[in-house]
Amino acid sequence: xxxxxxxxxxxxxxxHTVVELxxxxxxxxxxxxxxxxxxxxxxxxxxxxxxxxxxxxxDLRDEKATFGVFERHxxxxxxxxxxxxxxxxxxxxxxxxxxxxxxxxxxxxxKAMRKYRVDxxxxxSSCTVYxxxxxxxxxxxxxxxxxxxPYGNTKQICEEILQDSLASMQGKGVISLRYFxxxxxHESALIGELPVGVPNNLVPFITQTAAGLRECLSVYGDDYxxxxxxxxxxxxxxxxxxxxxxxxxxxxxxxxxxxxxxVFNLGTGKGLSxxxxxxxxxxxxxxxxxxKVVGRREGDIEKMYADTSYANSELGWKAEKGIDxxxxxxxxxxxxxxxxxxx
Numbered sequence: 001x002x003x004x005x006x007x008x009x010x011x012x013x014x015x016h017t018v019v020e021l022x023x024x025x026x027x028x029x030x031x032x033x034x035x036x037x038x039x040x041x042x043x044x045x046x047x048x049x050x051x052x053x054x055x056x057x058x059d060l061r062d063e064k065a066t067f068g069v070f071e072r073h074x075x076x077x078x079x080x081x082x083x084x085x086x087x088x089x090x091x092x093x094x095x096x097x098x099x100x101x102x103x104x105x106x107x108x109x110x111k112a113m114r115k116y117r118v119d120x121x122x123x124x125s126s127c128t129v130y131x132x133x134x135x136x137x138x139x140x141x142x143x144x145x146x147x148x149x150p151y152g153n154t155k156q157i158c159e160e161i162l163q164d165s166l167a168s169m170q171g172k173g174v175i176s177l178r179y180f181x182x183x184x185x186h187e188s189a190l191i192g193e194l195p196v197g198v199p200n201n202l203v204p205f206i207t208q209t210a211a212g213l214r215e216c217l218s219v220y221g222d223d224y225x226x227x228x229x230x231x232x233x234x235x236x237x238x239x240x241x242x243x244x245x246x247x248x249x250x251x252x253x254x255x256x257x258x259x260x261x262x263v264f265n266l267g268t269g270k271g272l273s274x275x276x277x278x279x280x281x282x283x284x285x286x287x288x289x290x291x292k293v294v295g296r297r298e299g300d301i302e303k304m305y306a307d308t309s310y311a312n313s314e315l316g317w318k319a320e321k322g323i324d325x326x327x328x329x330x331x332x333x334x335x336x337x338x339x340x341x342x343x
Contacts, residue, residue, distance in 0.1 A: 003027040003075050004249060005118075007060060007109065008082030009053065010037040012193045013124065013182055016242040017080060019048050019191070024246055028053040029073050031060065031083065036196055044190035060105035067108075070116040078120035078249055081109055084154070087200045088128075088299070091151035102154035103161070110165050113172060120252035122245055123176045125159060127234075127265065127304060128152035130178075136271070137307035140178075140263045148299040159263075166260045173257050175248045180234035180267035180306050182241050184326035185333035192333030193238075202277060203235075203327070207334035210287040217289055219274050221296035226303060230274035234267035234305035237321035237329075241266055247315040258314075267306030268319045277323070284324035285331045 004021055008014040009030030015037075018028050022045070030042075030053050039057075046052045054073070058065045060083055070076065084102045085091065091098040106123075113121065129152065130138050131145030147153035162174050183203040185192030199205045209217045222229035244266050251257060272280070278289055312318045 001025070001027050002077050002253065003029065003073065005029045005031065005069070005073070005076045005079045006082065007031045007079070007105070008084065008124075010034065010039070010041040011082055013179075013238060013241060014082040015041050015045055015191045016186060016238045017082070017245045018045050018053055019186065020239070020242040020246050021249070022049040022051050022053065026249075029056065029069070029076065030054065031056045031058060031069060033057065033059040036085075038194060041191055041194075047190050048186065048188055060108055061101060063108045063111070066112055067115065070112050070118070074116065076116070076118050078122070078252055079109060079113065079118060080122045080124070080245055080249070081106065082124045084124065086151060088149045088151050089200060091149050091154075095150040098150045098154055103157060106158050106161060110161070114169060119172045120249070121162075121174045122248045122252070123158065123162060123174055125176045125178045125263075126152065126155045127178050127180045127267070127306065129156050129159065130304070132301050133304060136303060137269060137305050138265060139307040140265055140310055148301075163261050173252055173260050174262070175252060175257070176261065176263045177244060177248060178263060178265050179241060180236055180265070180304065182238045183235050184237045184239070184321070184329045186239060187329055189329070189332045189336045192330070192337075194337075202274065203330050206278065206281050206289060207330050209289055209291070210281070210285070210331065211334050211338050213338070215290070217278070217291035218294045219278075219291055220294060220300060222293045223296075224302045226273055228273050228275045231300060232271040232273050232303040232305065234269070234271055235277065235323060235326070236267050236319050237326040240319040240321055244311065244315060244317045247317040251315060264311040264315060265306040265308055266311060267308055269306055269308040271303060271305035272323060277327075280323045281327045281331070284327050287331065
């Protein structure tokens with residue numbers, strides 16, 4: 001049986017990917033320090049798949065502990081590396097912590113790959129590496145620009161670390177997946193996004209506002225050069241995103257890579273404005289939203305959406321779920337969370 005190590009596997013994207021891996025018949029080992037997730041997520045995964053993943057509660061900044069996982073699981077075939085701090089705003093305030101966590105975690109994993117002869121890794125990257133794009137939609141050949149935040153810079157540096165390391169690691173391969181904007185939840189509402197404190201992303205703020213947890217949703221700017229003045233992003237269903245990781249693992253294990261380090265954009269190929277997402281939420285759920293327009297946030301990009309043709313052709317993968325279905329899943333998940341907290 002194929003055995004995959006998933007770091008950050010109880011997190012938002014990680015947990016959905018674990019589900020898809022297990023549904024494909026693969027065995028999963030999760031590493032997570034639970035700094036931005038909850039142990040109960042494991043129950044949600046098990047309820048969906050009928051299988052409980054192996055769980056190692058530890059911190060990848062601890063090199064000895066990291067190596068210990070590989071000692072206990074000597075038959076790992078590949079790694080999917082999600083574990084990272086990921087809040088753009090927080091990264092400005094806690095730059096050193098972000099560099100320490102995001103860089104050392106990867107370095108220790110790469111050392112383990114070399115020592116324990118694990119040949120394959122899928123790396124969780126981000127479209128933030130492109131900055132404000134010169135041309136839309138964004139292809140994988142778009143130039144890498146100076147990052148707008150320490151978080152974005154860690155993704156750029158991690159990709160550089162991977163490429164430089166692979167140059168001296170014959171036989172090893174990495175696929176870096178540059179996500180656009182993952183949203184939604186599993187259709188079962190057994191797993192979903194669990195933001196700690198005030199959400200940094202649009203959709204959790206929308207659902208929390210609709211649920212009455214937040215008084216009002218702030219729309220940051222209505223004077224952008226877009227169809228309705230609000231910023232445009234490429235919103236992809238988290239389950240579609242998770243399936244791309246399975247496709248990437250298959251590509252690596254089947255030795256279908258064209259180079260040691262490959263990059264794929266993961267999005268829908270379509271941009272939606274903030275106002276369009278709000279209207280879609282109201283339309284698909286029947287909930288009205290209280291929102292107001294406020295000033296732009298520093299560092300926000302005007303428009304960003306992916307050219308997904310390369311991922312579609314090479315990975316044999318395509319985003320399938322529409323925005324209405326995705327927002328209904330996010331609202332169903334939010335309602336479940338609220339019901340649990342009120343019990």
